[in-house]
Amino acid sequence: MDELDINHTRRDLLIAGALSATAAAVPSVAAAQATGTTRNETPRPPVTSKVALIVNGKQRELNVDTRTTLLDALRENLHLTGTKKGCDQGQCGACTVIVDGRRINSCLTLAVMHNGAEVTTIEGLGTPDKLHPMQAAFVKHDGYQCGYCTPGQICSAVSVLDEIRKGIPSHVTGDLTTAPLLTEAEIRERMSGNICRCGAYSNIVDAIVEVSGRKA
Ligand code: FES
Numbered sequence: 001m002d003e004l005d006i007n008h009t010r011r012d013l014l015i016a017g018a019l020s021a022t023a024a025a026v027p028s029v030a031a032a033q034a035t036g037t038t039r040n041e042t043p044r045p046p047v048t049s050k051v052a053l054i055v056n057g058k059q060r061e062l063n064v065d066t067r068t069t070l071l072d073a074l075r076e077n078l079h080l081t082g083t084k085k086g087c088d089q090g091q092c093g094a095c096t097v098i099v100d101g102r103r104i105n106s107c108l109t110l111a112v113m114h115n116g117a118e119v120t121t122i123e124g125l126g127t128p129d130k131l132h133p134m135q136a137a138f139v140k141h142d143g144y145q146c147g148y149c150t151p152g153q154i155c156s157a158v159s160v161l162d163e164i165r166k167g168i169p170s171h172v173t174g175d176l177t178t179a180p181l182l183t184e185a186e187i188r189e190r191m192s193g194n195i196c197r198c199g200a201y202s203n204i205v206d207a208i209v210e211v212s213g214r215k216a
């Protein structure tokens with residue numbers, strides 16, 4: 001290849017690179033369609049919907065953007081900030097609340113999917129003057145350090161004991177024909193969706209065992 005060919009090739013590459021960079025910087029028609037807008041058009045207002053929840057025993061009526069998660073509805077609309085946002089994608093358990101008797105990650109579900117549901121958050125379990133037994137046990141056993149994961153841990157722990165009482169098996173339950181035992185392995189497995197970056201795990205297990213009234 002002579003010098004002219006090499007320069008030609010370099011120039012072609014530079015032009016091709018500039019063109020692809022420009023293309024990436026300009027929003028595509030498809031992207032505009034995805035957001036429901038075209039150039040010079042104002043964005044459409046969000047679609048809203050009414051949703052009625054019974055939160056910590058109180059009837060609450062909301063009018064929310066249909067994309068609002070239950071977590072955001074609790075924190076931003078109802079100002080119940082005890083429920084925490086950690087990852088906002090179902091990985092940490094900080095947002096755990098109890099809905100119709102079952103614990104769920106409130107960041108992974110939309111508020112409008114729970115019309116008529118009963119929701120219990122950490123604020124509904126106990127008060128500073130009258131702690132829920134699980135809250136008192138977490139204090140007694142130092143089941144937290146920074147406390148960020150704690151509301152989710154406590155909501156999960158309350159549900160874990162309920163699940164074991166009801167005989168619901170977990171991944172580590174050996175014999176599926178009999179009720180699961182309250183072993184440390186069962187508790188750790190069932191609490192494994194609640195991450196504590198402070199590492200208070202062994203104290204959390206101690207607190208749960210105490211509330212269960214059984215020896216792990
Ligand atoms: S905030 Fe919901 S699981 Fe992390």
Ligand code: FES
Pocket residue numbers: 143144145146147148149150195196197198199200
């Ligand atoms: S107490 Fe800090 S993250 Fe659990």
